[in-house]
Structures are given as C-alpha cells and as structure tokens.
Amino acid sequence: MRFLVNEQPGNEVEVSIILTDWSCRESLHILDFLADQSIDRCRYELIWIEYGSKPSEELCKRIDAARSKHQALPVNIYVLMEMPVEICYHKHLMMNLGICLANGGIICSWCDSDAMVRPTFVKSILETFKRNQNIVLHMDEVRNNNQSFYPFNYPTFNDVTGFGCINWVNGMPAGILDMKDPLHSRNYGACMVALREDLIAIGGADMHFDYLGHMCGPHEMTWRLVNTGKREVWHDHEWLYHVWHPGQGGDQNFAGPHDGLHISLLSLQCRNTDQTMPFVENPAIALLRNKLASAGDPKLLDALIDPNWLKDWQYKRLRGTERHYAQGKRKITLTERDNSDDDSTTNVQHQTPSPLFGRKFNKRHLLVLLPIVPGIVWRQLKVKYKTHTWALTRYLHPERRGWLREIGSLKRFLKRILAFDKHWFRACWFILAYAVQSKIQNIIIYGDGDAARILCNMSKNLPITIRGICPLLPNVNTRLFGHKVISEGQLAKTDETIIVAAFVNIPTYLTKLETLGINRKQILTIR
Amino acid sequence: MPAKPLISIILPTRHRVNSVNRLFDSIESTVSKIDKLEVILYIDDDDFKSQAIERSVLNLVKLIGRRTTRIDMIRKCFEAGSSQYILLLNDDAIFRTHGWDTRILQTFSKHPDGVAMVLCNDLSHGENMPIFPAYSRKLCELMGGVCPEDYHRDYIDVHLLDIFRKLHGLGFNRLEYLQDVVIEHINHEASTVNDTYIKLGFADDELTYIAWEHERQIIASSMAKYIQQSTLCAS
Numbered sequence: 001m002r003f004l005v006n007e008q009p010g011n012e013v014e015v016s017i018i019l020t021d022w023s024c025r026e027s028l029h030i031l032d033f034l035a036d037q038s039i040d041r042c043r044y045e046l047i048w049i050e051y052g053s054k055p056s057e058e059l060c061k062r063i064d065a066a067r068s069k070h071q072a073l074p075v076n077i078y079v080l081m082e083m084p085v086e087i088c089y090h091k092h093l094m095m096n097l098g099i100c101l102a103n104g105g106i107i108c109s110w111c112d113s114d115a116m117v118r119p120t121f122v123k124s125i126l127e128t129f130k131r132n133q134n135i136v137l138h139m140d141e142v143r144n145n146n147q148s149f150y151p152f153n154y155p156t157f158n159d160v161t162g163f164g165c166i167n168w169v170n171g172m173p174a175g176i177l178d179m180k181d182p183l184h185s186r187n188y189g190a191c192m193v194a195l196r197e198d199l200i201a202i203g204g205a206d207m208h209f210d211y212l213g214h215m216c217g218p219h220e221m222t223w224r225l226v227n228t229g230k231r232e233v234w235h236d237h238e239w240l241y242h243v244w245h246p247g248q249g250g251d252q253n254f255a256g257p258h259d260g261l262h263i264s265l266l267s268l269q270c271r272n273t274d275q276t277m278p279f280v281e282n283p284a285i286a287l288l289r290n291k292l293a294s295a296g297d298p299k300l301l302d303a304l305i306d307p308n309w310l311k312d313w314q315y316k317r318l319r320g321t322e323r324h325y326a327q328g329k330r331k332i333t334l335t336e337r338d339n340s341d342d343d344s345t346t347n348v349q350h351q352t353p354s355p356l357f358g359r360k361f362n363k364r365h366l367l368v369l370l371p372i373v374p375g376i377v378w379r380q381l382k383v384k385y386k387t388h389t390w391a392l393t394r395y396l397h398p399e400r401r402g403w404l405r406e407i408g409s410l411k412r413f414l415k416r417i418l419a420f421d422k423h424w425f426r427a428c429w430f431i432l433a434y435a436v437q438s439k440i441q442n443i444i445i446y447g448d449g450d451a452a453r454i455l456c457n458m459s460k461n462l463p464i465t466i467r468g469i470c471p472l473l474p475n476v477n478t479r480l481f482g483h484k485v486i487s488e489g490q491l492a493k494t495d496e497t498i499i500v501a502a503f504v505n506i507p508t509y510l511t512k513l514e515t516l517g518i519n520r521k522q523i524l525t526i527r
Numbered sequence: 528m529p530a531k532p533l534i535s536i537i538l539p540t541r542h543r544v545n546s547v548n549r550l551f552d553s554i555e556s557t558v559s560k561i562d563k564l565e566v567i568l569y570i571d572d573d574d575f576k577s578q579a580i581e582r583s584v585l586n587l588v589k590l591i592g593r594r595t596t597r598i599d600m601i602r603k604c605f606e607a608g609s610s611q612y613i614l615l616l617n618d619d620a621i622f623r624t625h626g627w628d629t630r631i632l633q634t635f636s637k638h639p640d641g642v643a644m645v646l647c648n649d650l651s652h653g654e655n656m657p658i659f660p661a662y663s664r665k666l667c668e669l670m671g672g673v674c675p676e677d678y679h680r681d682y683i684d685v686h687l688l689d690i691f692r693k694l695h696g697l698g699f700n701r702l703e704y705l706q707d708v709v710i711e712h713i714n715h716e717a718s719t720v721n722d723t724y725i726k727l728g729f730a731d732d733e734l735t736y737i738a739w740e741h742e743r744q745i746i747a748s749s750m751a752k753y754i755q756q757s758t759l760c761a762s
C-alpha cells in the first residue's frame with residue numbers, strides 16, 4: 001500500500017467521502033464538483049482509493065497543479081492498494097480501507113466516483129444527520145444515456161435531466177416516486193452515508209466471495225444497519241447525476257450471483273433475515289470493532305488483506321459464463337460465476353424488470369398514440385425546414401448543399417427527432433403512470449401543445465379522467481383535444497391535480513401557477 | 528457620480544486578446560457617447576491573458592468564472608449589467624459606422640414599450656439572422672430571460688428571430704434592421720478553428736430549438752398582448 005497524499009486531518013472534519021477506482025475512471029470530474037461545495041472545505045475530506053498500483057495520470061496532474069499554485073489539494077488522502085493486476089477487484093475491500101482511513105464521524109462510504117453532485121451535496125448530508133443520527137442515508141442517481149456527453153464535457157444539471165434521461169419524473173428520480181419495485185428502480189449503489197461508528201459496529205462491508213467483482217454495493221450494509229434498528233432514508237431533494245460512458249453498468253465485468261436484476265443474492269439474504277454481521281468480516285474492521293486498534297494505527301493496514309484472498313480472487317481461478325442483459329437499447333455482458341459447491345449461490349435466472357410505477361406501455365397504448373405521431377413529426381419537420389432556410393451554412397458554404405447531402409441530412413434529422421420524441425413520449429407516460437399509482441383519478445392539463453395532445457391520447461387507456469384543459473395560448477374554442485377548455489380563473493379554484501403539459505420552460509409555468517395560488521403539491525410536471 | 532449606461536455590450540471571450548483589443552479600438556473610435564456604454568466581458572478562469580485586458584476609456588466590467596456554456600455566460604453578463612438595452616456581441620466583430628450607438632437608441636425610441644430588436648448590418652447575413660442583436664431589458668422580462676438556458680451555444684439567434692417573425696405574424700413588426708450601421712462579423716469559419724471553438728460541444732441545440740417552438744408562439748403572443756396594453760395605456 002502506498003500513500004501519494006496523506007494530509008493530517010483537522011479537527012473540523014465531519015464528513016469523509018470515499019471515492020474508489022480500479023483503474024477504470026476516465027474522468028475525475030467529480031473532484032471539481034466536490035471542490036465547489038457550499039460549506040467550508042475543512043469540514044469534509046476526500047479519500048481516493050485506487051485498487052491497483054498505477055496512479056491516475058489525471059489525478060496526479062491535478063495534485064501537482066494544486067501544489068504548484070499552493071492551493072488545497074483535490075483529495076486529502078490518495079492511496080494505492082497495489083493489488084496485482086491478475087486479481088479481480090473487490091469494492092468492499094476498498095470500502096473497508098476507507099472506513100479505516102476516515103477521520104470524519106459521518107462517512108459517505110460509497111459515492112459514485114464518476115457522478116456529478118450539486119454544491120449542496122455535503123451540506124445536505126450534514127443537515128440530514130443533524131436532524132437524525134439513527135439513520136442510514138441514500139441518495140438516488142439521475143441517469144442520462146445521451147452519448148453526446150461523452151467524453152465528459154461538463155453538461156449542466158438541466159442537460160442531465162433533459163433529453164436522454166431515463167429516470168426523471170416530476171422533478172425527481174423516478175425511483176424515489178416508484179412504489180411498485182423501489183428495490184430495483186432506486187440506485188442503491190449511487191451514494192450511501194452512515195455514521196462511522198455504526199459501520200464499524202456491523203463489521204464493515206462484507207468480504208464474502210460472492211461480492212467479488214461487479215455484483216456488490218453498500219446496500220448490503222444498509223440492510224444490515226436496518227436490521228440493527230437504523231432507518232433507511234432516501235434524500236428527497238439531493239441527488240447524484242450520471243452521464244453515459246462506455247463500460248457502465250458493469251459491462252464486461254465479473255459478477256457474483258444475483259437476482260437477475262443485478263442485486264446480489266447474498267445481500268437480499270441479509271435483507272430478508274435479521275443478520276447484522278457480515279458473512280466474512282474484514283480483519284481490520286474486526287480490530288476496530290473490538291477496540292484492538294484505533295484510526296490511524298498501522299496495524300489496520302497490515303490486517304486489511306487476508307493473504308488467501310490474493311489466491312482466491314485471481315482471474316484465472318474464476319470460472320464464469322458470459323450472460324447478456326439489456327440496458328435500455330444497449331446490451332451489457334457480465335461474466336457470471338458458475339454455480340459452485342458453495343450452497344449460498346444459485347445460477348441466475350434472467351428477469352425482466354418491473355415497469356416503473358407498475359404500468360407497462362403496451363401495444364394498446366401505442367395504437368392510440370399512433371394517429372398523432374405523424375402530425376407531431378410533420379410540425380417538427382416544418383420547423384426544421386424553416387430554420388434550414390435561414391441556416392448559417394447556406395450563406396457561408398453554398399457548395400456544401402447538394403441534394404444527396406440534403407437527403408442524408410434529412411435522414412439523420414428524422415432519426416434524431418424520432419429518438420427525441422420517443423424520449424418525451426416516455427416522460428408523458430411516466431407522469432400519467434405515476435398519477436395512477438398515486439390513485440389520482442381526475443387531472444387537469446395546463447398547456448396546449450404537443451405535450452397536452454400526447455397526454456390526452458395516452459390517458460385514454462388509463463383509469464384517469466381529464467377534467468379540463470387550460471390552454472397557454474388565447475383560445476376561443478370551448479373544447480380542445482376533445483376536452484373542456486377552462487380558464488386560469490377556474491384553474492385557480494380547482495382542487496384537482498394539474499399536470500403541466502410542457503417539455504421546456506417548466507419553471508416559468510410553475511411560477512405562474514403559484515401566483516394563481518395553486519399549491520405546488522397539486523402540480524405534476526413531465527420533467 | 529458616473530452616468531448610468533444606456534447600452535451594455537455583452538461579450539463572452541476566450542483566448543482572443545487581439546480580437547478583443549481590435550474590437551475595443553473600433554468601439555472607441557466609432558461610439559458617440561462612450562459614457563453611456565458599458566462592456567461586460569465574461570472570461571474563463573483559466574484564460575489569464577484575457578483577464579489582463581484593460582481599457583481606461585471604456586466602462587469595462589470583467590466577470591471571471593468557470594468555463595461554461597455560451598448562454599450561461601450571456602445570462603451572467605446580463606445580470607451584471609445595469610443598462611436599459613443590451614447588445615449581444617462576439618469578439619470577432621468590428622464596429623465600422625460612426626455614431627452607431629445613437630442610431631440604435633434612436634431606433635429604440637420609436638418603440639417606447641421596449642418591445643423591439645435592432646439588427647445592424649454584419650456584412651454577411653444582414654437582416655436574415657440576428658448575429659449581433661440589440662434588445663431591451665423589458666423584452667428580456669417578457670421572454671422570461673435574456674434567452675432560454677436550455678441552449679448551449681447555437682440557435683440563440685434563430686430563436687430570437689423566430690419570436691420576432693411570429694410577432695410579425697400577429698401584426699406587430701418590431702424587427703428593426705439598420706442596413707447603414709455596420710458591425711462587421713469577421714466570421715471564424717473563414718479563418719482557422721482555434722481553441723475557442725473546441726467548446727463544450729453539443730448537438731442538441733437543434734432539438735432544443737424545436738422543443739421551444741410552441742413556447743416561442745406563447746412568448747410572441749404575450750408580447751403582442753403587452754404591446755396592445757401599452758398602446759391602450761398611452762392613448
């Protein structure tokens with residue numbers, strides 16, 4: 001083990017954020033977001049743990065740059081575990097090292113090291129634990145699969161929740177709202193926070209062989225902490241943001257037994273029993289728990305790795321079968337461990353995840369939507385054509401505009417716009433499905449564009465009634481999309497749930513509705 | 528006490544000190560009331576050469592911040608300004624006409640409600656594209672901001688143009704083109720692509736523009752309503 005940075009901690013450190021890497025991180029942008037927090041930098045520390053022995057070039061550059069400018073270093077501790085390359089990674093080992101090294105009372109023991117966080121991230125952790133210490137805190141992750149953000153190009157948070165986002169509903173990650181299958185719709189691996197003493201009391205992260213490789217995560221500790229009486233809390237307004245990169249979702253990784261939906265079977269076993277201690281406790285954590293060593297004791301680092309693990313975790317000894325899983329449009333491949341003589345494992349049965357909010361968009365729903373799709377695309381095509389006639393290239397590069405080029409450009413545009421429309425159809429479906437899940441029977445649509453048109457058509461096959469539409473443009477008709485037109489005055493008096501039927505400019509409409517005296521809780525937004 | 532500026536030039540720049548100096552020279556030699564003008568520069572925090580730009584004659588405001596999208600830079604500059612009118616400019620522009628500021632202000636004075644966009648001749652697109660648009664703070668209020676923050680760098684001009692064409696469709700032509708007032712656009716595509724153009728690149732601005740189509744109609748409609756109300760009040 002080699003420390004490249006090991007700063008003496010100050011007394012003010014309250015939160016320790018553990019970031020892990022196994023030579024897989026392409027971009028270290030999370031350090032920019034963590035450096036730009038709303039609270040004083042001395043109140044939290046960053047511990048970067050690299051599994052292998054090769055230092056990250058980018059992190060070293062950042063450290064050198066900060067040193068040369070006499071600025072605060074990007075991380076407080078940077079340690080290389082120097083595990084040989086032929087050894088498969090075990091994230092729980094890195095997590096346990098983090099627990100040993102942490103100086104803060106609150107440990108953000110698992111934080112997605114390639115996510116984006118808002119400037120209020122650490123403050124939210126501190127405030128939540130100030131209110132109640134008898135908890136284990138999770139933050140969900142907003143995920144965007146739009147490949148235009150790769151290589152990471154610092155999109156705004158607004159970009160991440162926009163086109164390409166797969167789990168953003170009513171201004172929050174869908175998993176937070178989903179009651180049907182939150183176990184799988186929430187991202188337990190994004191961020192987990194607990195008190196250091198609590199993590200030590202439950203023996204830290206489980207070092208069981210089943211957690212080797214991709215199928216692991218902090219949730220196994222969460223569920224054991226819950227078994228000790230802690231409350232599992234999901235933050236209701238602080239999230240992490242993640243954009244697409246190759247290899248996400250554990251593609252091409254080794255994985256232990258799971259439930260077919262990528263949750264470790266062993267962790268589910270902990271959840272379904274009263275188990276509080278790990279199947280295999282890390283020796284260093286055992287020393288801490290039994291008060292045979294304290295933080296900073298060199299004994300801890302010596303005890304951290306059981307020499308037998310170095311033999312058992314060698315790639316050449318891991319037998320597995322390649323299995324493919326769909327992740328949106330893409331497929332990922334996991335090398336899953338074959339059923340062994342260990343009776344705690346079983347072969348994986350592939351499962352289809354439950355649809356969000358328990359409502360699947362089926363062919364019947366598609367049929368009612370089909371009649372409006374050509375109209376929407378035609379209008380978009382007209383906008384494109386109009387803009388095209390004004391476009392810059394027409395003036396600057398007339399030689400580029402051949403008819404073949406135009407056809408190619410049209411094809412590409414249609415592909416883009418259909419993907420774009422599909423994204424918004426999904427968003428409309430999710431908000432209606434969420435309304436149905438929340439047992440809302442009547443809704444009022446605020447808006448008159450394509451979003452309103454889509455919502456009206458989609459609602460036909462759902463147990464939900466549209467009581468009226470309040471248009472945004474002046475409207476002289478009494479009916480719109482087959483529903484009664486109501487005025488803003490009537491809208492202000494309603495007790496029904498209002499869906500803002502707009503894909504953009506939503507904050508403006510929310511403000512407008514609030515000025516009408518409508519409670520925010522009464523409003524649902526597509527985005 | 529210094530006079531309150533009437534026009535704010537909003538100017539994001541990066542690694543183009545020579546262009547900015549050339550632009551400032553042209554401003555100083557063509558403006559008629561320099562005390563009624565402020566220039567708000569947005570400079571990236573890693574662009575130390577641009578941060579050193581100084582002009583004693585110009586009322587210069589420098590905002591230094593993290594590299595961000597063009598629209599975010601414009602928004603920050605807009606918030607930092609205090610004038611009644613704004614002029615969105617690039618560092619590859621050169622003022623060619625003496626007294627351009629007076630001409631712009633005279634044109635705005637024809638529309639006391641503030642709903643107007645003034646375009647000067649950029650010698651490439653003319654009135655077909657508002658490359659360097661000037662408009663009022665009142666207009667920004669009606670539009671809900673200087674420009675939607677969903678855009679990154681492209682389509683801002685097309686967005687503005689479309690709103691004014693829609694407003695024209697509603698019976699109010701508020702797009703004022705000054706053909707004899709030249710702000711030359713030394714377009715980057717005519718020269719080599721440099722670091723400035725290796726930006727936080729996004730291909731999604733076109734889709735954003737399309738998604739905003741209906742909103743632009745709503746904005747144009749609210750502008751038309753405001754013009755009607757202002758006319759009624761005035762009469």
